[in-house]
Amino acid sequence: MDWLDRELGQALNRKNPSPDFAERVRWSLHVQKHQPAHGLQWWLATAAAFVSVAGAGGIGYRQHQGEVARQQVMQAFRIAGASLNHIQTQVREVRR
Amino acid sequence: MTGLATAGQALDFDELIGAHQSMVFSLAYHFLRDRESAEEVAQEVFLSLHRNLAAIQSPQHAAFWLRKVTVQRAFDEGRRRKRRPQVALEDIAEPAAAARPGDPLLGETLRRLIATLADAPRMVMILRYQEDLDPMDIAELLEMPVATVKSHLQRSLALLRGKLERRGLGEH
Numbered sequence: 001m002d003w004l005d006r007e008l009g010q011a012l013n014r015k016n017p018s019p020d021f022a023e024r025v026r027w028s029l030h031v032q033k034h035q036p037a038h039g040l041q042w043w044l045a046t047a048a049a050f051v052s053v054a055g056a057g058g059i060g061y062r063q064h065q066g067e068v069a070r071q072q073v074m075q076a077f078r079i080a081g082a083s084l085n086h087i088q089t090q091v092r093e094v095r096r
Numbered sequence: 097m098t099g100l101a102t103a104g105q106a107l108d109f110d111e112l113i114g115a116h117q118s119m120v121f122s123l124a125y126h127f128l129r130d131r132e133s134a135e136e137v138a139q140e141v142f143l144s145l146h147r148n149l150a151a152i153q154s155p156q157h158a159a160f161w162l163r164k165v166t167v168q169r170a171f172d173e174g175r176r177r178k179r180r181p182q183v184a185l186e187d188i189a190e191p192a193a194a195a196r197p198g199d200p201l202l203g204e205t206l207r208r209l210i211a212t213l214a215d216a217p218r219m220v221m222i223l224r225y226q227e228d229l230d231p232m233d234i235a236e237l238l239e240m241p242v243a244t245v246k247s248h249l250q251r252s253l254a255l256l257r258g259k260l261e262r263r264g265l266g267e268h
Contacts, residue, residue, distance in 0.1 A: 005225075007206060008206060008221070008224075008256075009225050011202075011203040011207050012122075012126055012206075012225040013122075013226065014118045014119060015125055016121065017134070017135050021138070021139070022113045022114065022117060025113055026110075029143065029146060
């Protein structure tokens with residue numbers, strides 16, 4: 001072993017991580033352990049998607065109901081208008 | 097934590113951290129030259145070890161497994177961060193004051209020079225001088241021919257020696 005080997009051995013000697021390194025590894029394991037399991041995460045995601053779809057469906061249904069009501073009102077106006085025209089025609093004929 | 101982990105395995109895992117944390121951290125630290133990144137890599141390596149604890153057959157297997165996974169993670173992190181100085185070894189400036197063997201300044205100069213090597217020869221040098229591994233062990237870890245390992249070592253040493261000797265640090 002020559003001088004450069006010795007110097008490299010000293011320059012690249014092992015160093016210690018932070019004193020709390022082992023504790024942080026154990027804490028990370030603890031956090032991973034208490035995360036929801038993949039199965040539970042899938043069910044949560046599915047439930048969230050279902051709620052979103054149901055909510056969107058509810059809004060669509062309410063919009064549909066509003067359109068039906070609007071058409072019914074317009075139909076009522078048209079019927080009332082036709083009846084009024086009929087009455088006016090009869091009144092004119094009686095006056096003659 | 098794997099669902100199969102037992103209290104005995106948890107105890108062994110703690111012992112493995114205690115026994116190998118400096119080896120794992122130092123491999124990553126010497127390669128990345130960044131303490132924070134090295135601790136992140138080391139933490140990932142031990143979390144991975146815990147997931148694979150059932151496959152570890154002996155303390156020697158654990159040491160080999162940890163070295164191999166640390167090397168892989170360090171390579172990945174190095175590629176991701178691209179922090180390595182993009183300067184050729186030959187282009188490193190000569191320090192103003194000549195260091196002497198055993199001088200901390202010489203150690204830091206050597207670490208800086210090694211940091212400028214390409215990934216593979218840099219890791220070869222770290223495994224050779226930090227872990228005191230022979231070329232065959234290094235070749236097995238890095239999955240490269242022994243001749244390639246020896247070539248990396250010889251070329252890196254020649255470059256370092258030439259650089260230091262130009263500063264008046266020859267044979268001692």
